[in-house]
Amino acid sequence: MTAAGGVPIRGVGLHTALGHGRDAHLRAIVSGLPAAPATAGALTGGLSAPPPPARELFPDQGALIRRIDRLSRMIVASAGALRDELGGLPAQEEVAVAVGTEFGTTEETLKFLLRLRDKGPALANPMDFPNLVANAGAGYVGILLGLQGPSQTFCQHGCHGDDAIAWAAELVRDGGAQLAFAGAAEEWGGVLRAAHEAVRGPRWAPPGEGAALVGLGHAPSPALARWLCCWAERLPGPPMARWGRGPDPGPAIRAAVVAALRDLGARPSDLSFVVPSAGPAMIAMRAGLDGSDGDPPVLDVPRLAGDWSGDGALRIAIAALLLSNPSSSLGPGIERRPAPLAAVPTLARDGSMRVTLLSEPS
Amino acid sequence: MTAAVITGFGVVSALGHGRRATAEALRDGRCGVGPIRSFDAGAYRSGVAAEVNEDPSARAWACALHHESDLPWFGDRLGRTARFASWALAEAMSHAGLSRTDLDPARTGLVLGGCTAGMPEGEGTVLDADPEAAWPPPGAARALLSIPVAGTLDVLAHQCDVRGPTLLVSTACSSATHAFGHALRWIRSGRCDRVLVGGADAFCRLTHAGFNALGLVDPERPRPFDARRQGMVIGEGAALFVVESEPTARARGVSNKGWLAGTGGMAEGWHIVQPRPDGSGAALAMRRALADAGLSASDIEYVNAHGTGTTHNDAAEALAHHAVFGARAPRVPCSSSKSQFGHLLGASGAVEAAAVLLGMDGGFLPPTASWAEADPAIDLDVVPGVARAGTYGWALSNSFAFGGNNASVVLGHPSQRPRETP
Numbered sequence: 188m189t190a191a192g193g194v195p196i197r198g199v200g201l202h203t204a205l206g207h208g209r210d211a212h213l214r215a216i217v218s219g220l221p222a223a224p225a226t227a228g229a230l231t232g233g234l235s236a237p238p239p240p241a242r243e244l245f246p247d248q249g250a251l252i253r254r255i256d257r258l259s260r261m262i263v264a265s266a267g268a269l270r271d272e273l274g275g276l277p278a279q280e281e282v283a284v285a286v287g288t289e290f291g292t293t294e295e296t297l298k299f300l301l302r303l304r305d306k307g308p309a310l311a312n313p314m315d316f317p318n319l320v321a322n323a324g325a326g327y328v329g330i331l332l333g334l335q336g337p338s339q340t341f342c343q344h345g346c347h348g349d350d351a352i353a354w355a356a357e358l359v360r361d362g363g364a365q366l367a368f369a370g371a372a373e374e375w376g377g378v379l380r381a382a383h384e385a386v387r388g389p390r391w392a393p394p395g396e397g398a399a400l401v402g403l404g405h406a407p408s409p410a411l412a413r414w415l416c417c418w419a420e421r422l423p424g425p426p427m428a429r430w431g432r433g434p435d436p437g438p439a440i441r442a443a444v445v446a447a448l449r450d451l452g453a454r455p456s457d458l459s460f461v462v463p464s465a466g467p468a469m470i471a472m473r474a475g476l477d478g479s480d481g482d483p484p485v486l487d488v489p490r491l492a493g494d495w496s497g498d499g500a501l502r503i504a505i506a507a508l509l510l511s512n513p514s515s516s517l518g519p520g521i522e523r524r525p526a527p528l529a530a531v532p533t534l535a536r537d538g539s540m541r542v543t544l545l546s547e548p549s
Numbered sequence: 550m551t552a553a554v555i556t557g558f559g560v561v562s563a564l565g566h567g568r569r570a571t572a573e574a575l576r577d578g579r580c581g582v583g584p585i586r587s588f589d590a591g592a593y594r595s596g597v598a599a600e601v602n603e604d605p606s607a608r609a610w611a612c613a614l615h616h617e618s619d620l621p622w623f624g625d626r627l628g629r630t631a632r633f634a635s636w637a638l639a640e641a642m643s644h645a646g647l648s649r650t651d652l653d654p655a656r657t658g659l660v661l662g663g664c665t666a667g668m669p670e671g672e673g674t675v676l677d678a679d680p681e682a683a684w685p686p687p688g689a690a691r692a693l694l695s696i697p698v699a700g701t702l703d704v705l706a707h708q709c710d711v712r713g714p715t716l717l718v719s720t721a722c723s724s725a726t727h728a729f730g731h732a733l734r735w736i737r738s739g740r741c742d743r744v745l746v747g748g749a750d751a752f753c754r755l756t757h758a759g760f761n762a763l764g765l766v767d768p769e770r771p772r773p774f775d776a777r778r779q780g781m782v783i784g785e786g787a788a789l790f791v792v793e794s795e796p797t798a799r800a801r802g803v804s805n806k807g808w809l810a811g812t813g814g815m816a817e818g819w820h821i822v823q824p825r826p827d828g829s830g831a832a833l834a835m836r837r838a839l840a841d842a843g844l845s846a847s848d849i850e851y852v853n854a855h856g857t858g859t860t861h862n863d864a865a866e867a868l869a870h871h872a873v874f875g876a877r878a879p880r881v882p883c884s885s886s887k888s889q890f891g892h893l894l895g896a897s898g899a900v901e902a903a904a905v906l907l908g909m910d911g912g913f914l915p916p917t918a919s920w921a922e923a924d925p926a927i928d929l930d931v932v933p934g935v936a937r938a939g940t941y942g943w944a945l946s947n948s949f950a951f952g953g954n955n956a957s958v959v960l961g962h963p964s965q966r967p968r969e970t971p
Contacts, residue, residue, distance in 0.1 A: 280833070284816060289697050300675040300755060308593045308758045316759030317821045317951055320664065321698060321719035326952020329818040335830070338816030338954050339727060342698040342719045350716060357734075381685045419714040420655065421706060537703050539715060 193413025193546055194356040197406040199504040200269030200370075202261050203397030203492045204234035208268055209508055212492075216505065219518040221491045224393055232383070233375035233394040234493030239264035244271075245331050254314055255327055258292040258374040261398035262324035263331055266368055269400050270332060274407035276366060283336040283364040285355045286325040286400075287347025287371035289496035293378035295319060324372060324398075336364045345464065345535025346419075347371055348500030349543055352401060353417035359404035366405055370504070371497030372398035391465040395493015399501035410548035411511035412529075414503075418447035422538035436534060437471035444476060444530055447542040458483035459526040460509070460517055462502040465489035468534040483524055486517045499533040503543055506531055510547050552795040552967045553736040553809040555960075557647070558747075559614075559640025560903040561633045562786030562890050563599035566607045567640055572907040578918040578935035580889050582770045582782050587669070588754055595766040598752050599784030599891025601633060614639035619648040620708045628667045631704040633787035633896075634749035638705055641745070645791040646803055654712035658741040659705055660731045661717050662724025662748035663698050664895035669753040671696040676754060698895075701749050705789075713741050719895060721950035722855070723814065724748055725788075726898030729958045730812035732792045733841075742797040748899035749787035756894065757783055763822065765859050771892070773856035773885035773917050774863050774931045776924040781857040784891025788899035807906045808961035810943070810968075811844070813837025817953025823861055824949055828868030831855075834955035835873045835945060842943075842959040843968030846874050849881060849959075850941035851914055853901045855949045856885025857892055862949060867927040882939075884932040888918040898948040902960060905944045909962045914939050 201208060204222035205215040215222070225235040239260040241252045244267030252260065276282055299315050317323060322340035329338055339354055341347040348371030355369035375396035383394060403414060422439055444461070448454060455477040463472045463485065475482035486509075488502050506529040509515055517523050531543040560567065563581025564574035574581070581599040590596040601607075608624075615622040618639050627635060642648065674689035702717040714735060718727045725748025732746035760766050760783060767779040792809050815837065817830035824830065839846060855866055871878040886904040893900050904915045913936035920933040942965045949955045961967065 279818065280815070289699065296755070297675065299759070300672055303754065303758050304676045304678070305680055308761055311758045311762040313759075313762040313764070316762055319755070319759065320721045320951050322721055322950070322952050322954055323821065325720075326816065326821055326954065329816040329952065330821065332818070334818045335815055335833070337814050338720070338952070339718060339814075340720050342717045343702065343715070344697070344699050347717075354731075381689065421712045421715055423654070423710055423712060424707070537699065537706070 193415045194360050194403050195410035196401050196403055196412045196414055196507040197408045197410055198269050198272030198402040199508060200265035200400040201501065201504055202236055202239050202265045203501060204236050204395050205492050206237065207240060207264065212505060213508060215491050216518060217516055222493065230375055232380050233396060235375055236261060236397050248331055256292045256295045256318040258372055259318060259324040259327045262286060262372045263327050265398040265400045266328040266332065269368060269402050272408055273402050277405060279333050279335040281336055281365040282334045283338065283355055283358055283367040284325045284328050284334060285339045285351035285367060285369040287341040287351040287497045288321055288373055289342055289344060289347060290373065290379065291321045292318060292374065294374065294376040297378050328368060343535060343539060344537040345496050346499060346533050346539045346541045348497035349417055349533050349541035352500060352503055356403050356414040364404065367403045368400050369403060370400035370500035373495040373497055391469065392489035392494035395495045397492065397495060397501060399504045401504050401507060412507035412548055413546045415451060415544040415546055416447060418443055418542040420540050422540060424538050436467045437474060440468050440471040440532055440534055440540060441476055443540050443542050444532055447544055451544060453528060457526050457528045458530055459523045459528060460484045460486055461530045461532065462486045462488055462506045464499065464533040465494040468532045472532065484517055484521050499531060499541060502531045506545050510545055550737050551739060553733050553792050554795050554798040554805045555790050555807040555809055556793050556798050556803045557641045557645025557791040557806060558788060558903055558906060559637040559644060560788040560900055561601060561636045562900055563601055563784055564889060566610055566636065568907060572911050575889060575904055575907060575915045576911065576913055576936040578916050580770055580918050581784065582891055587752060593757060594761045595768040597769065597782055599782060600752055601786055611636040611639060614643050618642035619650060627704060628670045629751035630663065630666050630749050631701045633751060634701050634705055634789065635708060637747060637787040637789040638745065641789040641791050647791060649709055652709055653742065654710045656713055656742045657711050658713040658735045658744040659702065659711045659715045660728045660744060660746050661702050662728040662895045662898060663701055663717065663750050664719055664721060664724060665750045665753050665756060666698040666700045667696045668755055669751045672753055672755050709745060720954040721952065722894055722897055723948040723950040723954050723956040724895035726948040726956035726958050727814055729809060730814065733809055733812055736792060736794050742794050744792045745789060746792055747787060747789035748896035750785055750894045750896040752783055752785040767858055770919055771858035771888050772919050773858040773888050774924060774927050774929060775920050776922040778858045778860065778863060780859050781887065781892040784893045786893055786900055787896055788903040805963040807909060807963060808965060808967050810961045811838050811842025811959040812956065813841050814956035819953045821952055824865040824953060826865055828865040828872060830953055831866055831869035831947065831949055831955050832872040835869060835947065835957045838945060838957035838959050844943060844959060848943045849945050851944040852881060852883040853905050853944065853946040854883050854885045855947040856887050858887065864926055867929055870929060879928055879930060882914050882930045882932050884915055884917040886915050901946050902958060905946050905960050909941065912938060912940055
């Protein structure tokens with residue numbers, strides 16, 4: 188098993204309830220202090236992100252930034268932070284973009300529909316409509332950074348951040364791009380809160396929002412970690428299975444992690460830590476993988492930053508940051524194992540499972 | 550590198566349900582556009598769309614195919630988008646000679662393109678609600694949960710018990726064409742022996758209002774590449790394909806309905822709605838698809854254009870066509886099936902790929918129906934009016950989207966051989 192075949196992760200762009208940028212997120216990890224929930228306004232009930240500093244990061248593009256929706260601003264702010272970390276970009280055609288989002292911009296969609304209902308089609312705002320497409324965020328990243336490489340947007344029920352990063356990594360590995368901005372974003376608000384309240388089921392972490400991108404491939408900045416693979420499978424069952432009913436997915440999740448490691452010629456003892464999604468994946472990892480060598484410590488990112496669809500991208504980014512800094516703890520009382528790998532298991536609401544494996548940078 | 554064979558496909562649109570009805574309509578140059586039936590469009594600039602006719606015969610046809618392929622029949626419990634996708638999938642499975650139990654779940658992938666998903670049902674919770682009443686009204690939250698584009702993916706994954714990789718691509722009008730790229734990637738890498746791939750979208754008030762607001766809609770019918778063109782007309786429907794690795798298809802002796810040979814894509818980094826006027830972004834996507842297929846422009850004998858009928862898109866695409874094909878450009882037929890299907894948004898790449906395959910099989914070039922007056926700035930052989938008898942070995946199908954997200958796919962007649970085979 189070697190990291191030599193892995194795709195380097197050379198930077199992160201993070202904007203969540205924990206703040207903007209890598210330092211804010213590392214501080215939260217080390218301190219173990221979660222973001223404070225919003226107590227007023229449309230973002231009540233969730234862990235909300237601060238206003239994204241999109242205009243500060245793109246000072247010459249104020250006119251465009253004023254027109255884009257909040258979700259796209261979070262994505263663009265993350266892309267700007269990532270751009271600054273990378274220290275330089277290859278030729279425009281060699282930079283790809285991949286962003287995942289499950290719901291897209293729900294608040295802007297609702298506003299558009301309400302205006303349509305109350306004022307009629309003749310007064311529908313043409314400036315608002317393009318922001319409603321799921322790939323608006325990826326599109327604005329391309330426009331603001333002048334990128335002309337491949338561009339994808341994935342929309343699934345929770346593993347689209349993992350998938351966006353996997354697609355980008357494989358694209359770079361196979362020569363389809365030199366560098367890729369990849370990750371996911373989701374926004375919290377009144378629409379999702381209403382849906383959240385209507386759906387019965389266990390709550391494992393407060394709902395959150397944010398945008399997380401990683402830079403994969405070739406850039407001046409040193410590698411934080413290496414992306415090795417993403418194991419993908421789907422558990423059988425009806426659409427939108429609600430956990431708490433049906434068979435325990437824990438064994439399947441543990442088996443997926445072990446299988447992903449085995450494909451690389453690795454073992455659970457090679458894991459320094461794991462960063463699972465909220466709910467069954469978290470429970471499964473805490474129950475342990477393989478007791479013979481001790482189980483890897485578990486980092487609960489959703490407890491800190493909130494649980495949002497596609498947050499696999501955030502967990503992958505945080506895993507990369509931690510792999511680049513072996514002396515950093517995983518939180519109060521959580522010591523990482525001296526081992527070269529990290530696993531990021533995600534179990535989505537529709538039964539899709541992903542296990543992303545990362546290694547130390549060298 | 551393993552080659553990818555299309556062993557079956559199904560299509561549902563305003564032109565009819567099924568391959569046979571679609572092929573007849575394509576050949577005759579019929580247009581699926583008509584007055585909007587699904588809501589009162591009196592207040593809109595345009596009152597036309599290309600809506601699917603869900604009459605009892607269509608449902609009976611779909612139900613029989615589900616039964617034949619041993620796929621669960623959910624009937625009206627599904628939203629329109631998922632229903633169209635399910636119908637098209639059932640026809641594709643039947644065409645490929647497969648039933649649900651023939652699929653190896655762990656070695657089967659599923660990738661779809663789409664934009665609207667449950668919006669036709671979900672938007673009603675807002676648009677039809679009493680403005681004076683508190684929001685959300687009862688049932689709205691559950692309806693909103695059906696809006697996410699991945700809902701269609703869920704349904705098909707459950708119907709076929711897919712346990713391999715699944716993806717839902719939502720890059721507006723290029724979604725389904727990108728989906729082909731992922732299917733090809735999984736087949737070539739050996740991750741999957743078989744991939745179910747396609748696109749589905751249903752007509753809804755939100756998209757109709759949005760495109761009307763942008764002034765991109767023709768109030769009568771789409772007239773791609775025509776000097777009098779005023780815009781697009783939204784359509785709805787689905788097309789699904791069974792794509793198998795060549796060894797898998799050969800092992801079970803199923804006939805080849807076409808090669809999925811290559812895809813290419815890029816984002817223009819230019820404007821969220823308008824294409825680059827010089828067509829350079831579109832040309833790059835086309836060249837990347839050709840390179841991925843191991844072909845050159847001289848191999849292409851037909852292009853199924855994005856051809857929305859908008860002023861800017863058609864002009865830019867014509868420039869792209871010339872940039873890619875050079876002196877040959879006027880002799881490489883380039884027609885727009887949106888003149889007949891309407892613009893199916895996220896599903897457009899899928900139904901237009903179906904049109905390409907139907908033309909290959911039927912010995913005709915799909916036409917640009919309703920074309921009548923040449924635009925001096927567009928020097929293309931648009932195959933005007935009705936289909937033209939002829940064959941083509943390799944074809945390119947283009948899809949250009951909001952955000953400048955462009956994608957092209959190369960499809961090959963079964964008589965051809967992909968350039969890279971094991």
